[in-house]
Amino acid sequence: MERNTLGQRSTRQRDVIAEVIRTAAGPLTVQEILARAQADVHGLGVATVYRTLKLLQEGEQVRTVILPTGETRYEAAGLGHHHHFHCRVCDEVYDLDACPVRLPESRAIAPGFVVESHELTFYGTCRRCA
Amino acid sequence: MERNTLGQRSTRQRDVIAEVIRTAAGPLTVQEILARAQADVHGLGVATVYRTLKLLQEGEQVRTVILPTGETRYEAAGLGHHHHFHCRVCDEVYDLDACPVRLPESRAIAPGFVVESHELTFYGTCRRCA
DNA sequence: TCGATACTGATACCACGTTCTCGATAGCCT
DNA sequence: AGGCTATCGAGAACGTGGTATCAGTATCGA
Numbered sequence: 001m002e003r004n005t006l007g008q009r010s011t012r013q014r015d016v017i018a019e020v021i022r023t024a025a026g027p028l029t030v031q032e033i034l035a036r037a038q039a040d041v042h043g044l045g046v047a048t049v050y051r052t053l054k055l056l057q058e059g060e061q062v063r064t065v066i067l068p069t070g071e072t073r074y075e076a077a078g079l080g081h082h083h084h085f086h087c088r089v090c091d092e093v094y095d096l097d098a099c100p101v102r103l104p105e106s107r108a109i110a111p112g113f114v115v116e117s118h119e120l121t122f123y124g125t126c127r128r129c130a
Numbered sequence: 131m132e133r134n135t136l137g138q139r140s141t142r143q144r145d146v147i148a149e150v151i152r153t154a155a156g157p158l159t160v161q162e163i164l165a166r167a168q169a170d171v172h173g174l175g176v177a178t179v180y181r182t183l184k185l186l187q188e189g190e191q192v193r194t195v196i197l198p199t200g201e202t203r204y205e206a207a208g209l210g211h212h213h214h215f216h217c218r219v220c221d222e223v224y225d226l227d228a229c230p231v232r233l234p235e236s237r238a239i240a241p242g243f244v245v246e247s248h249e250l251t252f253y254g255t256c257r258r259c260a
Numbered sequence: 261t262c263g264a265t266a267c268t269g270a271t272a273c274c275a276c277g278t279t280c281t282c283g284a285t286a287g288c289c290t
Numbered sequence: 291a292g293g294c295t296a297t298c299g300a301g302a303a304c305g306t307g308g309t310a311t312c313a314g315t316a317t318c319g320a
Contacts, residue, residue, distance in 0.1 A: 009287050009296055030277085045299040050278060066200045068249040072277085085243050098239055101250070102230050109228055112257025113215050119198040120231070120250045127242025139266055139317050160307085175269040180308065202307080 008055065016040045017052045018061070026084060026093040027065040027073035067093065068121055083120040089129035096122065138185065146170045147182045148191070156214060156223040157195040157203035197223065198251050213250040219259035226252065 008014075020036045021028065028036070030049055038044045053074055056062035063077045067086060073093060085094045099120070107115045138144075150166045151158065158166075160179055168174045183204055186192035193207045197216065203223065215224045229250070237245045 011287075011297065013298075043299070045301095046277095047279075047300080048298065051297085054279095066196070066198050068196050068198075070196045070200070070202070072200070085239065085245075088246070094243070096239055096243070100232050100239065102232050107254075109215065109226055109230065109252055109254075110257075112260055113224070113226070113252075114254045114260065115215075115252045116218065116254040118250060118252045120248060122239055122243075122245045122248045124237075124239075124244045124246040127240075130242055130244065141267065141317075143268070173269070175271095177270080177309080178268060181267085184309095 013037070013041050013044055013048050014052050014055070016044075017049060018056060021056070021062055021074060022076050024075070026095045027067075027075035029071060029073050033074065083122065085122045085124065085126065087126035087129055088123055089125055092126060094126060143167070143171050143174055143178050144182050144185070146174075147179060148186060151186070151192055151204060152206050154205070156225045157205035159201060159203050163204065213252065215252045215254065215256065217256035217259055218253055219255055222256060224256060 016037045017033060020033055030046065030053070033053075034044065034046055034049050037049065053062060057064070060077050062074050065073045065075055065084070067073065067084065069086070075095070079095065080097075081099060083096045083099060085096050086092075087094070101118055101120060103109065103115055109115050146167045147163060150163055160176065160183070163183075164174065164176055164179050167179065183192060187194065190207050192204050195203045195205055195214065197203065197214065199216070205225070209225065210227075211229060213226045213229060215226050216222075217224070231248055231250060233239065233245055239245050
């Protein structure tokens with residue numbers, strides 16, 4: 001049988017991992033994904049999380065986010081333009097729909113430097129920790 | 131002799147490395163620092179670059195910048211609030227004095243989420259690559 | 261100038277995040 | 291239901307960025 005692109009099996013592990021990411025309030029670390037998924041799949045291993053993340057990335061359902069702290073996190077793809085809020089108190093990371101970046105019409109942030117996209121991370125205190 | 135805070139020796143290696151960082155147009159990678167410093171100090175090794183970076187960081191003269199690509203770079207401390215522009219063509223990273231982030235008076239980017247600081251990276255084409 | 265010793269370069273080593281290996285298990289097609 | 295085989299979990303192995311080691315060298319106070 002040839003290596004099929006979409007013919008992966010549907011397993012409980014994959015379903016749960018995908019669901020964890022889909023319902024998260026922000027990008028998650030591998031450890032967070034593992035912990036949350038383990039609540040549903042007892043005995044789940046890290047290797048499976050990494051394997052599933054790779055599959056989901058190849059299927060354009062998940063993308064990688066690297067925060068300015070160097071932490072690698074994963075979030076659902078196709079959320080549209082958004083940014084992240086990193087709470088200094090609880091260290092949780094949240095999605096933010098608001099984009100407070102105001103560029104000039106020309107998209108030139110400085111003479112000759114034309115902006116195509118940007119990545120923005122906020123630091124502060126989240127609603128729960130206020 | 132006790133461990134002195136400022137009593138390090140002044141060496142050609144350290145002077146050159148500090149100068150390279152001080153005169154850069156943006157944050158540099160270790161390899162970039164090494165390459166540029168080697169132009170002045172033949173035979174300079176990476177270990178010395180790492181050691182000097184550590185010293186400069188402890189002396190608050192240099193700070194670490196981790197870009198959304200995951201790349202670790204080093205820049206002069208005390209440049210004031212600024213952001214970075216990563217050219218997609220030449221991969222060079224430049225400092226930007228402009229800050230196009232417009233927050234509400236309350237500093238609340240969303241209900242309950244109060245912003246204290248932010249990190250912003252732009253992607254696009256730089257002046258030279260335009 | 262001289263000596264004590266901080267510093268250097270090369271390289272071995274380490275930590276940590278991720279991937280691979282392999283025997284056991286479970287999905288799914290017939 | 292039965293069998294093929296993709297997937298699983300555990301742990302070994304890997305890659306990479308950064309640090310420690312060590313013998314030789316350079317700095318700097320006396």
